[in-house]
Amino acid sequence: MGANLLAERAGCGGFIGDSGYLSLFEMLKNKTARICVMGLGYVGLPLAKALCESGYHVFGVDPDSSKVNSLVCKKSYISSVKNCEVECMLDSSRFFVSCDFEQAIFSSDVVIICVPTPLTQNRDPDMRYVLAAMNEIANAAYGSGTKLVILESTTYPGTMRQIAEPILRKSMGEVGKDYFMAYCPEREDPGNKEFHTNSIPKVVGAADRESLELAASLYGSVVPSVIKVSSWETAESVKLMENIFRFVNISLVNEMKMIFQKLGVDVWEVIEAASTKPFGYMPFYPGSGIGGHCIPVDPVFLNWKIKSSGMRSLFIDAAIQLNEDVENFVVGRVAYGLDWMFGKGLRGSRILVVGVAYKANVNDFRESPALNIFKKLNDRGAIVNYYDPFIERIDDAEESLSLNGVRSVELSENYLRSQDAVLICTPHDGVDYRMILNNSKLIVDSKNVYKNVSAKNIVRA
Structure with missing residues (x-):
């Protein structure tokens, strides 16, 4: 027809x-x-x-x-x-x-x-x-x-x-x-x-x-x-403004997370309390980095245009660097947890990444920080797998990541017990986080999934 x-x-x-x-x-x-x-x-x-x-x-x-x-x-x-x-x-x-x-x-x-x-x-x-x-x-x-x-x-x-x-x-x-x-x-x-x-x-x-x-x-x-x-040109710039606003602010709150962690302060509690101010503040939330088809890409588009015009943006440059820094921070928290819990390093450790989509409840992994972290853990000798109910298999990822063809594992109590650490990158609805808590030796939580849980096997990242 x-x-x-x-x-x-x-x-x-x-x-x-x-x-x-x-x-x-x-x-x-x-x-x-x-x-x-x-x-x-x-x-x-x-x-x-x-x-x-x-x-x-x-x-x-x-x-x-x-x-x-x-x-x-x-x-x-x-x-x-x-x-x-x-x-x-x-x-x-x-x-x-x-x-x-x-x-x-x-x-x-x-x-x-x-x-x-x-x-x-x-x-x-x-x-x-x-x-x-x-x-x-x-x-x-x-x-x-x-x-x-x-x-x-x-x-x-x-x-x-x-x-x-x-x-x-x-x-x-x-x-x-x-x-x-x-x-x-x-x-x-x-x-x-x-x-x-x-x-x-x-x-x-x-x-x-x-x-x-x-x-x-x-x-x-x-x-x-x-x-x-x-x-x-105005319409083209509107989209960049919208997403660079988000990119810079998410980068800022990720930096605050790293700073507050050093100071022994819970960034999530800080954000929750700051959000009670009825004016002059908008909450953004930290994680393992910034992903998706727009937010991490749009600043680079404008930065390229700026540099081709003989200018530069200190804010955008800093935010781009911070996005990479927070991925390294999360990898460092996994290494810290393994050393603290078991006295061992990343090399040879079995690590399960939970959630590789760039955001919760979507089947899109474009520019996902979870994939970058996966690669960085691999490069340091860890044995890494992932579980994501929305992404059965990684295809068409950047060639430099070397992850094409990798499949999601089946989440089970036995599999969790076989892992040295579980890293939560993307918090999808419907994942059995209680089972993960009860059967994991070490959990590195980058998204505050276990907000109200006090357990010795949880490391905040």
Whole structure:
């Protein structure tokens, strides 16, 4: 059915007429616009779901055939979208999924790009997925009518103007006339039970007033409010500001944890008491580091842009260093616990890491500090395994970690008793922490799981 609809729509490529803006605006208003979502990961799939629920027809495309096949079989691969929701999307006849970028782009009126923007091995912005997406659009859109192109992937200020628009200009003509472009930073928070794609306000910046109004019209029918800003660069900077704020403050509280530990003060009690102040304070919580697809990456994006402009940020540099320091601190606390409890070192010790996802209750381990700690313990001679009910196997991790193919162990009383130490990095709901407490020789707790427990085998990290 999806292929037939695509073909039918492809045959109507010229119907938009001379006034592309007015026609697009009318189609968005009536929800007859066909929308292509490029990339069906943690951003793209929830967005496709929200668009379908709002009444749009959505063509979801992804180069990963396993993802496409999973969706065709009505199975979700991310925790924020349930299997039954995928089934409803498909059964509504408003969602069509494939690996055919060219046909989906040609057949759509709006193309929204939700591709990864990771870092290279040199810790520079890796823009190859954005470049590939823009080239796909430029090649496929010729002769298909006026389009609105929106980038949601996190990036640095200047990407739209310096990279994206010049690619489209070569084959699609003049922005604001022959096609329209906007930037709308994604604001997904996987695992957040309170906020979802269709309940989070959207920030939009665009090439011109017409592009801005088109993008605002689209998102205004999906989310509670749209904040229109003056330029692409402003919108690109908003996402960086949001996540660098979090990055710096989490780094700060992790430093406070290390300092207070030296002073014999419980940082968790300090945070709890400080949180009673009704103004001028916002609680952030320490852990084993900072992970995820945005928070540890966005500061590096801006730092790269800053340095390429001949400037530097002392705050961002310090926060990046602190993130690595806290991982080393956690490894040091494991070493301290083994020495204190058994008079032995890391080499040859059997250590179980509980939770390798970057945050609780998600199946995403991108930039997870737990993986870095896993590698650091391995490098010091420990025999390390992990348990994570959300991540059965580690695949597609950074090559430098050498962890691809490692599988989660089965958590049992006997297995726990065979370990010298258990390190809690990510506190998922549903894990039997009482069983871990009752059967572990040593527990190193980096997330205050055992907040009110006084036991000799617990080391705070």
